Amino acid sequence: MSPFRYSILALALASTATGAYAADLPAAPADAATAGDAADTAADDGNDNAIIVTGRTTRSVVTLDGPEIQKILPGISPLKAIQTLPGVTYLTADPWGNNEQNISLFIHGFNQQQLGYTLDGVPLGDQQYGNYNGLSPQRAIISENVGRVTLATGAGDLGTPSTSNLGGTIDTFSSDPAQDLGVRVAQTLGSHDAQRTFVRIDSGDFGGGNRLYVSGVRQYAKAWDFDGKQRGYQANAKFVHEDETGTLTGYFAYSDKEEPNEDATVVSAAQRFRPYTRPFLYPNFTQALAYYASPAYTAAGANYRNYYSAALRRDYLGYAKYDWKVTDDVTWSNLGYYHHNSGVGIVAGPITVAGLPTLFSFYYPGVAGSSPTSPANLARLSTIFGGSGLAARTTEYRIERYGAISTLRATLGNHEIEVGGWYERQRSSAFRRWYAVDVNNPSNPYNRPEDYATPLITQYGSQIRVDEYQYHLQDAWHITPAITLQAGFKGEIQHARQAVPVQPIPGSFTGSRELPVGGLKTHRYFLPQVGGIWDATGSEQLFFNVQKNMRQFQTSAAAGLSPFALGSQTLFEFFKANTKPETSWTYEVGARTRRTLDLGPITAFEGQISYYHVDFSNRLLAISPTTTITAIVSGATILQNVGSVKTDGVDFAGTLHFGPHFSLYNALSYNRSIYQDDYRTGASTIVRTSGKKVPGSPDWLNKTVATLDIAPVEVQLIGDYLGTRLATFTNDLKSPGYYTMSGRIAVEVPLGASVVKKLTVAVNVTNLTDKRAASTLSIGAASGTYNFFPLAERQVFGTVSAAF
Numbered sequence: 001m002s003p004f005r006y007s008i009l010a011l012a013l014a015s016t017a018t019g020a021y022a023a024d025l026p027a028a029p030a031d032a033a034t035a036g037d038a039a040d041t042a043a044d045d046g047n048d049n050a051i052i053v054t055g056r057t058t059r060s061v062v063t064l065d066g067p068e069i070q071k072i073l074p075g076i077s078p079l080k081a082i083q084t085l086p087g088v089t090y091l092t093a094d095p096w097g098n099n100e101q102n103i104s105l106f107i108h109g110f111n112q113q114q115l116g117y118t119l120d121g122v123p124l125g126d127q128q129y130g131n132y133n134g135l136s137p138q139r140a141i142i143s144e145n146v147g148r149v150t151l152a153t154g155a156g157d158l159g160t161p162s163t164s165n166l167g168g169t170i171d172t173f174s175s176d177p178a179q180d181l182g183v184r185v186a187q188t189l190g191s192h193d194a195q196r197t198f199v200r201i202d203s204g205d206f207g208g209g210n211r212l213y214v215s216g217v218r219q220y221a222k223a224w225d226f227d228g229k230q231r232g233y234q235a236n237a238k239f240v241h242e243d244e245t246g247t248l249t250g251y252f253a254y255s256d257k258e259e260p261n262e263d264a265t266v267v268s269a270a271q272r273f274r275p276y277t278r279p280f281l282y283p284n285f286t287q288a289l290a291y292y293a294s295p296a297y298t299a300a301g302a303n304y305r306n307y308y309s310a311a312l313r314r315d316y317l318g319y320a321k322y323d324w325k326v327t328d329d330v331t332w333s334n335l336g337y338y339h340h341n342s343g344v345g346i347v348a349g350p351i352t353v354a355g356l357p358t359l360f361s362f363y364y365p366g367v368a369g370s371s372p373t374s375p376a377n378l379a380r381l382s383t384i385f386g387g388s389g390l391a392a393r394t395t396e397y398r399i400e401r402y403g404a405i406s407t408l409r410a411t412l413g414n415h416e417i418e419v420g421g422w423y424e425r426q427r428s429s430a431f432r433r434w435y436a437v438d439v440n441n442p443s444n445p446y447n448r449p450e451d452y453a454t455p456l457i458t459q460y461g462s463q464i465r466v467d468e469y470q471y472h473l474q475d476a477w478h479i480t481p482a483i484t485l486q487a488g489f490k491g492e493i494q495h496a497r498q499a500v501p502v503q504p505i506p507g508s509f510t511g512s513r514e515l516p517v518g519g520l521k522t523h524r525y526f527l528p529q530v531g532g533i534w535d536a537t538g539s540e541q542l543f544f545n546v547q548k549n550m551r552q553f554q555t556s557a558a559a560g561l562s563p564f565a566l567g568s569q570t571l572f573e574f575f576k577a578n579t580k581p582e583t584s585w586t587y588e589v590g591a592r593t594r595r596t597l598d599l600g601p602i603t604a605f606e607g608q609i610s611y612y613h614v615d616f617s618n619r620l621l622a623i624s625p626t627t628t629i630t631a632i633v634s635g636a637t638i639l640q641n642v643g644s645v646k647t648d649g650v651d652f653a654g655t656l657h658f659g660p661h662f663s664l665y666n667a668l669s670y671n672r673s674i675y676q677d678d679y680r681t682g683a684s685t686i687v688r689t690s691g692k693k694v695p696g697s698p699d700w701l702n703k704t705v706a707t708l709d710i711a712p713v714e715v716q717l718i719g720d721y722l723g724t725r726l727a728t729f730t731n732d733l734k735s736p737g738y739y740t741m742s743g744r745i746a747v748e749v750p751l752g753a754s755v756v757k758k759l760t761v762a763v764n765v766t767n768l769t770d771k772r773a774a775s776t777l778s779i780g781a782a783s784g785t786y787n788f789f790p791l792a793e794r795q796v797f798g799t800v801s802a803a804f
Helices: 003-015 035-044 066-072 078-084 285-292 295-303 356-363 375-384 569-578
Strands: 051-053 061-065 088-091 104-107 116-119 146-153 168-174 182-190 194-202 210-222 229-243 246-260 265-268 308-327 330-350 387-412 415-438 457-480 483-502 518-534 540-551 582-599 602-617 620-623 638-641 645-658 662-675 679-681 685-687 700-710 713-722 738-748 758-766 774-778 785-790 795-803
Touching (some): 061 078, 066 078, 066 738, 078 088, 078 146, 104 774, 285 295, 285 387, 356 375, 356 457, 518 569, 569 638
Antiparallel strands (some): 182 194, 182 795, 210 229, 229 246, 330 387, 387 415, 415 457, 457 483, 483 518, 582 602, 602 645, 620 638, 645 662, 679 685, 700 713, 713 738, 738 758, 774 785
């Protein structure tokens, strides 16, 4: 079914749909306000709508507010919530969107590592799995404390503190403490023993313009397709002091999460066994030992089952910010922040796969002249690793970073001037270690091995130090009350250095001689931006924006598109001399409207349409001898520029209002991202990608949210069409498109005079039709193979929430 037919279907659902969504265009004068300011203006305008198409920026900006995020699913990740916005593809194998191992996010053809992310202006890094420079929004803030999420597609604010925002920014904002004393509690129970308990206490104003809140959450759920456990604790606190001279804000977040990982299914001509899921065997140790000795294990090929895998993450994040009203026309904002992370990714599986016998032979040589895979050597390795025939591999992470952001804004006649800067000092480390799995006392995925065991092998250890500098200057010139021209530029400088206290044995880290040691400096002193807004009528507004962005080189150790993961010092020095950072020119033009109508049942419409073109240059690609995602021995990569990508697309988002009780939101998006160049692997092999589409990113998307609100009952239905996705660089394999639905019905219980101010009972259903399809795709090779994660099955959750 085409996306156009899905749009028509959405309109047909109007009489029965469940939902509460709307797009809103605040009728505000054109100025250079930030996305956050625009969202605040909309909120102050008394509008209760869920999706706000801002009317005060030169870019395409859309905001989703906190209460509507919780309607999608209580506890949902802020990134998962924006899946309803135009141009966004967000997929993961769990319903909350929390599992970072199998996240896929595309916006206008750019993936999650090519976007910028912030919380209240604090940088969150590039969202690479095994993050080296930040943390995910779902760890930085409890979902219920999110005030709003703002998506700037194509180009973010010049002052956004990010090293990766080639294709736009996602800014999450925490809610402020309430003005009145109060307590909020929510309890969610649901499928697969899901249990989520949230509590928040607001002090109200306790004198002198001071107020704060403290809150906590505990979540537990079993994985839907195997005996894994997603669980964790989080705590948030926020303090606000307001007086005539300014506003002081303090924020603290603690997160301790355990996420069960899973393997993707390998699809290739050679791989005959293709299960929908690849569940782990933990905690059935006896079953696991029997499985690895059975013909089923051999027949499974690359789709064998590991024993367990998980990601354990513990984070502390805090900031203090002061917004000083210097004069009526001048404000100076200063923010300082600190983040500490300790994490471990762990997987346990048989020692006979993925080249492990060869790897282990570097550390435990067998009989001279014998093969590492000979029965005698395998038996010897099994004894060394605890007698089970299994080994546990960890990647143990540490991040410590602190920084400051300063922004000065001044109104000078018809000009609004903004100048600002960002500095961050980041220290990260990554150690790859191997542990025994004792046949008499097997380990489990939810304990950190370094806390109770001594590693048999430390394969490598890396420590990286990074200094980030960024500055920007912009001017919004109000030429007339209806026309604003905005222009400015930013500059970015990165100094990074790697030390390697534990070098891999040459050849043991596939294809590697050593990890490089030394520094790398990159900079772009002038990245310009120009845009404009014209209030053409009292209801319509036209805008345009042109902006250049750069993605700094990743600074992760031994993984990702990072020069510090290159397999030799020679390759590193060649990279420094010959490779350029990725850059993009983004061009946007669009129109917004907000109209009251008298067309029978249709009483109002608001929406936005935008066209964008992107020239993406110096694309980086890691060319590795290891291409299968299930391999647990990483391959050393050759990292090189392989040409450019050109993208054209259109986003449309709009809401029809049918009186005060029903609204229908629809977002239709088209994206065409095309490689402009072939690239070479080895001395003579050319991979023909010129003219091919970017894999993983669908051409068509259509999102529908229908809302019926007749107090005390509210019903919501969300429909999501994901178009066909190509699964290889050469476009020879693809994953078909599909349509999913989710729903919610909620009742606000009448209370009368009671200590309970508000009581709501709600039921959410995800994947309403129990669709089986591919969720995240992993592009595993130039052609002939790819991997996919499964779409989570239908699940039901009930929530009781109360405010006192």
